[in-house]
Amino acid sequence: MGKPVLLSVDDDPGVSRAVARDLRRRYGEEFRVLRASSADEALAALRELKLRGDPVAVLLADYRMPAMNGIEFLERAMDLFPRARRALLTAYADTDAAISAINLVDVDSYLLKPWDPPEEKLYPVVDAMIDAWRETADAVVEGVKLVGHRWSAPSFRARDLLARNAVPYRWFNVDEPEGQRILSAAGAGPDDVPVVVTADAQVLRNPSEAELAAVAGLSIDPREEFYDLVVVGGGPAGLGAAVYGASEGLRTVLVEREAPGGQAGQSSRIENYLGFPDGVSGGQLADRARRQAVKFGAEILLARDVVALETHGPKRVVRLDDGRGIGAHAVVLATGVSYRSLGVAGVDDLTGRGVFYGSAMTEAAECADRDVFIVGGANSAGQAAVFFSRYARSVCLLVRGPSLESSMSAYLIEQIAAIPAISVRTCTTLQGAHGDGHLESVTLLDAQSGERQTVPASHLFVFIGGAPRTGWLDGAVVRDERGFIPTGPGLMADGRRPRGWGLDRDPYFLESSLPGVFVAGDVRAESVKRVASAVGEGAMAVTLVHRYLEQP
Missing domain, CATH: 3.40.50.2300 (Response regulator)
Structure with missing residues (x-):
């Protein structure tokens, strides 16, 4: 300033x-x-x-x-x-x-x-x-200014990208006087939102995630054309691979489509991760891992999607969404999973406008004195319920099954029981989401009584398990019927090596059907869906990468 x-x-x-x-x-x-x-x-x-x-x-x-x-x-x-x-x-x-x-x-x-x-x-x-x-001087506004609409899905995505990547920014609602003044100064209008104004007065109207990341100072372009190791995905498994790869001397680049941490990075509190007896937020854990990887020399590209995996002799090439290719001796696939769509009437139209997949912690302040619903019965849903109970008037956890015991850790069940603002409705499913421009109510079905009930709701957060984002790997590596990637022994049907394998050895434990391409974390078939196991697989994958690179 x-x-x-x-x-x-x-x-x-x-x-x-x-x-x-x-x-x-x-x-x-x-x-x-x-x-x-x-x-x-x-x-x-x-x-x-x-x-x-x-x-x-x-x-x-x-x-x-x-x-x-x-x-x-x-x-x-x-x-x-x-x-x-x-x-x-x-x-x-x-x-x-x-x-x-x-x-x-x-x-x-x-x-x-x-x-x-x-x-x-x-x-x-x-x-x-x-x-x-x-x-009466105006408050000082430094850094990125973001003008958007409260119930605009693109505005939410811009806020979420900046927040999850720890980029300081100031939010202005387009309906407020200061937001209108900034739009006027930028020569923009309400139809252009989100409008981003950088500290050096650059103006972007409804930017893509890559454009926003670039002006926010995030790295989106690789410094080199060839690396020892490319890690695809920045969740716990990918960050673990990046830390161990870079610390062991491999020229390492990690490519992440959103922000470091993956689904775990959106968790408000992880209390059963080794070494953090008081708990740690997913964002804090991801940021520490990111800084650790960078300290060892890893390069991290953000807001870049990988759209293809190619083989050129011994070289493996990952193709980015802008058409650019990054070559490497070896690749670790750690793309995790994405929350499955609810497939319920009204949800798609209201996503980003009161309906959110994941915890969307940037919405916490907007939940003050409002009624919040959370769909899911696993740890991520329970952590979100505890987090939003600090802000909302009420939090209702909607669980398809008869209880939480089969899907949620005991410590979380005890916490939820001790918070008066949280209620749990078991044997209950969401049947519809309603609202004019933003979420206003939801329809619930009690599977035991058959009763349908429509109740007011301002926010709905969805945690219903994940599906792997592996369609871009079609034809490159073997996937199972659900899209997960089998590795090692999982590829050895009847003791036979996978078709087209071509090497005089069996696939290593975390190796895919394509030699030199390893898989870690939730995207791997039969993996344990826990943060600690994902980090461990990321580290193990680097050990196997070394073994692969050392073979004649």
């Missing part, structure tokens, strides 16, 4: 230079003094200052200017900087008009030209305006 601004605008070059000179002499150390020769030029400067987040303390405008007079300019300037103090520069003959402006359009004062000596006729007036501005 720059110094607070004192801006003068006068179409007379001599007067413009004189007022700027006198202002700099008195206020130049503490304020940035700018001058403009027309109202349009001054408004353009104010828009730039608004986008940069720089404060404006005082506006001085000549009363008589062509095209737009001083009163009209100050009225328009108020739309951008409503708390800046305002004064008219006027000749004696226009005193009545200046006084009328003070009464009608909230001008603070007027200054007669000429103002010699400034110590008597200029500085006391400006001093008073600066003091008044300081008493």
Whole structure:
């Protein structure tokens, strides 16, 4: 953020230079003094200052200017900087008009030209305006500014991407006055949201995730064309592989389509992970792992989707969504799973507008004093219920089965039972989600009584298990009927090696049907769906990569 601004605008070059000179002499150390020769030029400067987040303390405008007079300019300037103090520069003959402006359009004062000596006729007036501005100065807004709509799915995705990647940003609702002022300064409208304004005043209208990641300072482009190891997926398994690969001297790059941590990174509290007796949030765990991997030299690309895996002799190539290829000696597939779609009427239309897959912790403040529903009975759902109970009026956990004992850890069941705001409805399924533009109610079915009930709801969070995102691997590696990737012994049907294997050895324990391509974490067939086991498989995969690279 720059110094607070004192801006003068006068179409007379001599007067413009004189007022700027006198202002700099008195206020130049503490304020940035700018001058403009027309109202349009001054408004353009104010828009730039608004986008940069720089404060404006005082506006001085000549009363008589062509095209737009001083009163009209100050009225328009108020739309951008409503708390800046305002004064008219006027000749004696226009005193009545200046006084009328003070009464009608909230001008603070007027200054007669000429103002010699400034110590008597200029500085006391400006001093008073600066003091008044300081008493009501705008809050400082640094870094990325994001203007969006409360119930806009693209706006939610932009907020979520920034938050999960620990990028500081300030949110402005398009319906609020400051959000409208930023849109005006950016030359954008409500239909352009989300609108992103960076610290250096770049403006993006409804950017893609890669565009947003780039201007937010995240790495989206590989530094090299070839690596020892490419890790696809940034969940616990992928981060574990990146840490161990880089720490053991492999040139390692990790490619993640959203943010480090995967589904685990969205967990509000993990309390059964080894070494954290007081628990740790998934975001904190992911950030520590990311920093650890970077410390050892791993490169991490974010907001990049991998769309294909290719074989070129001994080289393995992963193809990114922008068409670029990254070559490597070996690949670790750690893409995890994505939450399955509910397939319930109304849910798809309201996703991102009250319905969310995963915990969406950026929504926590919006849940204050509201009724929240969570679909699922596993640990992730229980952790979300505990988290949102700190904000919401009520949290209702919808569980298809007859109890939580078969799917949730005992410590979480005990926590939930001790929180009055949380209720658990077993043998209950969601039948519909309803709302005009955003979620307003849900319909529930009690499987035991057959009763249907429609109840108010502001937020619905879905945790119903995952499906692997492996369609892009079609034809590259063997997958089972559910899309998971079998490895090692799982590939040895009747003791035979997989078709097209081509090596005089059996596949290693975590190796796929394509030599040199290993699989770790939830995407692997028959894996244990736990954070600790995923990290362990990531580390084990690197050991097997070394063994693969050392073979003749």
